[in-house]
Amino acid sequence: MRCRVCKERAAVEVRRHNAAFCRDHFVAHVVRQVERTIHEFDMFDGSDRLVIGVSGGKDSLALWDVLHRLGYRCEGLYLELGIAGYSAESREYIERFVKERDLILRVVDLNDQYGFTIPQAAEATRRNPCSACGLSKRYILNEEALKGGYDVLVMGHNLDDEAATLFSNVLNWNIEYLARQSAVLPAADGLIKKVKPLVRVSERETAAYAVLSGIDYEVDECPLVAGNTVNRMKEWMTLLEHRSPGVTQHFLGGFYKVGDFSAPTPVLKSCESCGRPTTGTVCAFCRLQERATRQ
Amino acid sequence: MDGRIAVGPMLEALDIVPETVLVIRGSDLLTRDAMLEPDDTVEVRPVISGG
Numbered sequence: 320m321r322c323r324v325c326k327e328r329a330a331v332e333v334r335r336h337n338a339a340f341c342r343d344h345f346v347a348h349v350v351r352q353v354e355r356t357i358h359e360f361d362m363f364d365g366s367d368r369l370v371i372g373v374s375g376g377k378d379s380l381a382l383w384d385v386l387h388r389l390g391y392r393c394e395g396l397y398l399e400l401g402i403a404g405y406s407a408e409s410r411e412y413i414e415r416f417v418k419e420r421d422l423i424l425r426v427v428d429l430n431d432q433y434g435f436t437i438p439q440a441a442e443a444t445r446r447n448p449c450s451a452c453g454l455s456k457r458y459i460l461n462e463e464a465l466k467g468g469y470d471v472l473v474m475g476h477n478l479d480d481e482a483a484t485l486f487s488n489v490l491n492w493n494i495e496y497l498a499r500q501s502a503v504l505p506a507a508d509g510l511i512k513k514v515k516p517l518v519r520v521s522e523r524e525t526a527a528y529a530v531l532s533g534i535d536y537e538v539d540e541c542p543l544v545a546g547n548t549v550n551r552m553k554e555w556m557t558l559l560e561h562r563s564p565g566v567t568q569h570f571l572g573g574f575y576k577v578g579d580f581s582a583p584t585p586v587l588k589s590c591e592s593c594g595r596p597t598t599g600t601v602c603a604f605c606r607l608q609e610r611a612t613r614q
Numbered sequence: 615m616d617g618r619i620a621v622g623p624m625l626e627a628l629d630i631v632p633e634t635v636l637v638i639r640g641s642d643l644l645t646r647d648a649m650l651e652p653d654d655t656v657e658v659r660p661v662i663s664g665g
Binding site: 558 | 631632633634635636638641642643644645646647648659660661662663
């Protein structure tokens with residue numbers, strides 16, 4: 320198999336584009352896809368102060384590397400989740416990445432600053448750990464990004480993440496979630512603008528980009544991930560993609576084009592505990608924190 | 615592995631969907647037509663991860 324551009328031996332095949340690329344041209348292809356997405360969705364420009372949520376996995380580190388190559392000023396935000404045998408190792412990958420590129424990283428320790436770890440929250444609330452983790456990450460990344468005075472919070476969700484979420488929302492007809500799912504979530508009172516520049520890059524492509532760019536990342540899956548719904552959706556979507564290359568991108572791209580899943584707009588009030596927007600009296604994060612830290 | 619085999623048929627024999635892994639030999643990524651020799655050592659790295 321030969322590179323579409325230079326005809327040298329290919330390193331990565333991208334079946335949905337009916338193309339293959341050598342190392343250098345694949346890296347350039349991913350950078351171009353991200354740049355195009357940033358402009359097309361009007362995500363940010365060079366004057367914005369960006370912060371990226373990093374986990375130590377391939378997606379966030381690959382995206383941070385692309386933004387660095389493109390010349391954007393972007394700092395990192397890492398949440399120490401307190402997952403034994405996983406969090407410490409993930410953090411090491413990030414710190415090595417940051418040191419090699421002379422970047423700025425902020426670390427927030429969930430236990431020190433919010434009084435609980437993800438395993439404690441999952442146990443206290445009897446929630447699936449991924450659910451407690453997702454809720455905590457969404458809340459704290461928003462909170463810390465606002466506190467840090469950034470303009471935009473950048474997230475590493477890739478094409479497969481977003482397509483799997485869409486698949487799940489369609490299977491369950493979660494109209495409210497469909498109405499809110501987007502590559503760009505605009506700023507609102509108490510909510511920072513949130514963007515996902517990897518929505519045109521598949522999970523396999525971000526992994527290939529990381530390997531070909533010399534990025535060491537946490538390859539092992541989180542030990543608490545068993546039963547993750549999005550992963551199950553991803554497995555199904557991957558089988559569809561294998562049989563019909565391009566279906567994942569058509570599915571998500573078509574959704575972005577249609578884009579109007581009108582749902583009653585929820586009335587947002589201020590959480591009685593923390594003051595951030597919520598549809599209830601006390602927001603879901605404060606309820607989680609209260610139960611996780613209850614003696 | 616008794617003889618030469620290409621990456622694609624190797625994954626098929628192992629019942630692995632190609633979209634879910636990278637096949638790495640040294641610092642190189644291998645496409646499905648790349649040939650593996652009997653003495654080659656390769657890493658089959660899963661790429662699917664939780665959110």
